[in-house]
Amino acid sequence: MFGYTVSELCLSFQIIVLNSIKKTLNMKTITSFKGIISTCTVSLVLLLTACSKGGDPTPAQVQPTITTNAATSISSTSASLGGNVTSLGNQNIQARGFVMATSANPTMSDLIELASGSGLGPYTIASTRTLVPNTLYHVRAFIQTDTGVTYGNDITFTTLP
Numbered sequence: 235m236f237g238y239t240v241s242e243l244c245l246s247f248q249i250i251v252l253n254s255i256k257k258t259l260n261m262k263t264i265t266s267f268k269g270i271i272s273t274c275t276v277s278l279v280l281l282l283t284a285c286s287k288g289g290d291p292t293p294a295q296v297q298p299t300i301t302t303n304a305a306t307s308i309s310s311t312s313a314s315l316g317g318n319v320t321s322l323g324n325q326n327i328q329a330r331g332f333v334m335a336t337s338a339n340p341t342m343s344d345l346i347e348l349a350s351g352s353g354l355g356p357y358t359i360a361s362t363r364t365l366v367p368n369t370l371y372h373v374r375a376f377i378q379t380d381t382g383v384t385y386g387n388d389i390t391f392t393t394l395p
Contacts (some may be wrong), residue, residue, distance in 0.1 A: 295381055296323035302332075302375040302386035307360070310367035310394040315347065316358040317375025317386055325379035327352045332359065334373050339388050342376070368395040 303316035315332045330352065335344040349357045365371065371393070375386035 296325070297381075297384050298323045298325050298327065298377050298379065300330075300375050300377050300384055300386040302373060302389045303356075303358075304389055305371075305373060305391035308391055308393060311365050312361040312363075313365065313371075313391055313393065314358060314360045315373055315375075316356060317349070318356045319354050319377060322354055323379075325377075325381060327377050327379055329378040330357060330376065332373055332375055333385070334361075334363075334371050336369060336371060338372050339385075340372050340374055341385075342383055365393050367393050369393050 298319060299321040301318045301320060303318065305313040305315055307314040317330070317332065319327070319330065329348060331346060331348040333340040333342060333344050333346055345363060347359055347362060349359045351357055369392065370390055372388050372390050374388050377384045
């Protein structure tokens with residue numbers, strides 16, 4: 235907006251604060267040591283916190299996007315699950331897979347099935363856990379990144395009797 239970077243503004247502010255401390259310490263009109271300490275403490279706090287991020291701001295975090303596909307090959311004790319990473323955002327994927335539960339919108343605290351691979355595109359797994367026959371399951375694909383977990387849409391399927 236003004237043609238200055240955040241780094242340049244922080245440096246200017248640091249110089250102003252340091253000059254203020256220097257002038258305060260050189261003043262002969264300060265009547266107590268307590269006044270010097272108070273002024274220096276406030277100035278030092280401002281100096282240390284003003285530019286604590288150091289430099290120009292980082293770009294905003296853009297979360298990846300993922301969809302959960304319909305379950306296939308459903309039997310009485312298993313099903314094949316599919317997901318699709320449609321965008322990586324600006325995140326690094328650490329893990330991906332599926333979460334399952336008998337209630338809506340399962341999370342990482344529910345049953346977890348990890349899938350191999352990483353990156354953009356579709357992935358599938360055959361359920362490796364023994365499911366209960368004739369039971370309604372909710373499933374969401376997920377991606378674990380440096381900043382947290384992103385979930386896909388909640389889909390349901392019912393195992394055969």
